[in-house]
Amino acid sequence: MSEQQSVGQAPVIIGVRHHSPACARLVVERIRAVRPAHVLIEGPADVNDRIDELHLGHRLPIAVYTYLSSPTGHHTSWAPFAEHSPEWQALTVGREVGARTRFIDLPAWHAAFAELDNRYADTASMEEEQRFRRFEAQVSAQMGIEGTDALWDHVFESVTDLDELDARLTQWFSSLRADTAGSIGNAAREEMMARWIAWAMAEADGPVLVVCGGYHAPGLARRWREFDGQLPQTPLPPDHHSDQVRYGSYLVPYSFRRLDSFTGYASGMPSPAYYQWLWSLGAERAGLRLVEQVRQRLRQRNLPASTATLIAVHTHAHGLARLRGHDAVLRVDWLDAMAASWVNDALDVPLPWSYRGPIRPGTDPVLVEVMDVLAGTAQGALAPGTPQPPLVAAVAAELESHDLPVHGTVELDLLAGPAERSRSQVLHRLRLLDLPGVKRTSGPSFALDGATHSESWSLQESHARLAALIEAGAWGGTLTDAARARWVDAVSQVNGDVAGLAAALDSAVWAGLTRFTDGVLAQLADAVATETDLGALGRALRRLLPLLRSPQLLGWDSLPAVTVTVDAITDRALWLIEPPATIAPGEIDAHLGLLIGLRDLVRTRRADSDVDLLVPAERVVAVLRRKAEDGASDPASRGGALGALISLEEHLATHADPLELLSRCPVGRLGDALAGLMALAREELVTDSLFVAGLDRVVTELGEGEFVGALPALRGAFGWLPARERGGLAEQILSLHDISGASTRVLTGRLVHDPVTVAAATHAESEAIAQLSQWGVWPEVQP
């Protein structure tokens, strides 16, 4: 925008990419040159009354946190500021030159933000994202540069001449936007911003300068004249008079780590620490700082970082910068140079900066550290005297309304009704926030644990608790929102640890957190997709099944997070158990545990067709059938799969037969195969006299030596039977051998000596006798 435009007829509109240091420099320079009367910034207009709070002397990064909590839903959104954000520079420099600074965008509770939790994301809607991708692919092909960030750095961050930068930004964004009206959400936001511009122009007390996302800039330049210059009203949430609706915006401390972790179309500029250095030190020193920090980090982690490699990185980065036509060495040059010189082995996954989203598992450890250094550890802090986040008051109100003491002990009976349940939920939410002085001293170990139904808690008030609560305010304005955000963050760190995931889901159920976004649900499924431990999958499945089966007991119709996770676990488990593999003796129980989980899952689905799972029950049965019929599979696994089929009454559809399985399997594994059958279908098999007779025959026909070998596992197999069924089996065995009158205790009673030792001794004795008889020194006993 030229300066003439700013005088009187048109505002100076600077379209920026959020968190871009180049744009921040342009904003500073333009504000100093134009000395506007009004600086209008894309940001939540509901904060305008309290905009001075931003200037209290906080340590950046901080964010304006906006929340809306109503019976129909919860929405939270952040507008983060770092020192290198153009919006932040507009605020501070605007104030410095004496301009009136205003936020001009809709508040984050407006429907336009329904799917967006980062106001300063690169794109605000699916439609905009797609448009952006198309545009990027086009420019990429033309310029021979791949990747959003590489492209951005090349075209903008390397430019030192600000007029040139301005021209490029204008051209970039007007080609991106073309003449499209944008999504409904974007149109609503732009109308609000355009009204503000019209108002500021109508004031006619000096130049007007606007700082907004580049995508909006062409739209605003077109539209502001359509409006009349009235001061725009900031919309309030629907039903804002209702007691049940809570909303507001306030400042919270933020961190570079969170700024870097937005994904999908909520993401923006990555690597905040690097861009902070670029802003404050310039490209050359930012690069040196980067290499220095990476060197330090690698040495701390005992990863190789020799001087020779540093020299190579340096040379390589400068070479790349020259080849790519950069005046200074940029982020992607440094990163590529590090990849070339620092990694000396084949990579399993692509370089982390060549794609968007979280770092993929299997990334080279050096590169993981490099990306972490670039993200930075900076943690913001609010200046003393900043109004307290509402969480402090909200928690006090929650405690009071649920009749919970600030200090003291609480005893709860979980079956005493919904009121007690919701008191428990409040306490569990506090626990999710990790507040000091909130302790659960006793209670059931998982949410549908039938063993006990009373819980006791101890609450202690302290300064530490208040401080932690103020800090936790960054997670949300109400207890539920904060607990949910905290939980989601914790779960996003769980990677491939399905036990941790099941525990997390359980704690969410305890805290009454049941509604999550699709993104979070997808994350849960992803976390399961890398688990390789069958036992862990089985334990998690069995732990979650009760929640899937009877969420009504806890007061819900369904628990989508549990459903998604069970689905992912099933899919993963079926995939893992299919190939034949030998199972180590120590893992047999865990393996059978998983088969039990799968069998119960099929039963659950047959009993309740409302359970909304994607993996069809037939697929589970088909895998079990193939497993049971596959001669190469481990006997324990075959036995288990066949047991599951019998228990599900699917055995008629398979040609596998339990007795055939037992008689065909190697003697040493007989007990394991039987364990599989017993673990999955004990009731059906023990009451089947044909099976019992066949089993008796298999065991009787064993040679003495074979019997000794098979005994430990056989005993283990009968361990799956409860005492009563063991008694029933004993009776059948006695009658098979025509031993009437003897008590079943003969077979089921506790033995004084270890039977394996006894059998081994008997076997040794008979062998000795055989040897002695062979040499004729054993007295032949006459019959």
Place this chain on the structure above:
Amino acid sequence: MSEPDQDQTLQRPPAEILYADELAALAAADADPRPPGWALSLKAAKAFVLGDPEMGTTPKIVAPVASIERMLVTLATGRGLMLVGEPGTAKSLLSELLATAVSGLSTLTIQGGASLTEDQIKYSWNYALLINEGPSPRALVPAPLHTGMSQGKLVRFEEITRSPVEVQDSLLGMLSDRVMAVPELSGDAAMVYARDGFNLIATANTRDRGVNEMSAALKRRFDFETVFPILDFAAELELVARNSSRLLADSGIPVTVPEPVLELLVSTFRDLRHGDPAGGSDRLSAVMSTAEAVNVAHAVGVRAWYLDQREGTAQDLVDSISGTVVKDDPDDRAKLRRYFEQQVAKQVGRGDHWRSFYEARHRLP
């Protein structure tokens, strides 16, 4: 460069002959500084490999731009370049193109292998001359490394990890001191000092990891660049379609493999290639490269045409995959069966071609 009519007799002309015109045009128009000993500047070399309509060059390989840039800078800074990756990811083609761009010559090639000896990479003797005259420069028969060093050219070392470790280690001195001693000769000929432009591009197959593990000292002299299978589905599909229809035309078959069947093929290959998200243990031991996908597509077309005079179908694809890919490894067979039973089963909603693919699973061995 040779005359065109001679080229026609070559089964596979090297890149410097195949693209002689492009190279000449690039060199003539190249105004950017060239690293010492290079035939082209880095920008022109990049344009040669990746193709640049403005400079009149065609794309010759599908690879990320940044990776080609890294490779060129590595070569320009005088470090050795090591291309690693799965079989069939076009590492050798890449090294041929880079050598052509940098030195105008791609034929100084050492083929690694168990029987490789030091004299095959450095020099050997013409024994008749050696016996007659004693050791003399005339009697010396230079091997690629000798030629590369004395003429300042890029030397290619294919499948370096298949060569004995002692042969690998004999490179150490030449890579760091840039000199090769010829102790049999005296005077100037006793030391071959590398001219500007000499460097080494090695390729190694990740499947050979551990066969002849490279020493840390040698690794340190190379910059590693992993060559990934084509990341973009559409690009891979396009490549398979293009190359398989060329092969089919060469085989005298008038039809190509229909797009839905190619889509099945490429999806299957991509899924099986990545194996289990948690780790590599689940991958097939068979090579699931793009090159292999092209072969399978060709097989599908040949099968359908010569057996039945029709286009290839999903059934043909199942037969060809099990025949050409899985061969006789029972483990791979089990994995392929599982893939069909569990993963393809999930895709049947995506269209008729997926459904018939799934229903043809009984044709698996």
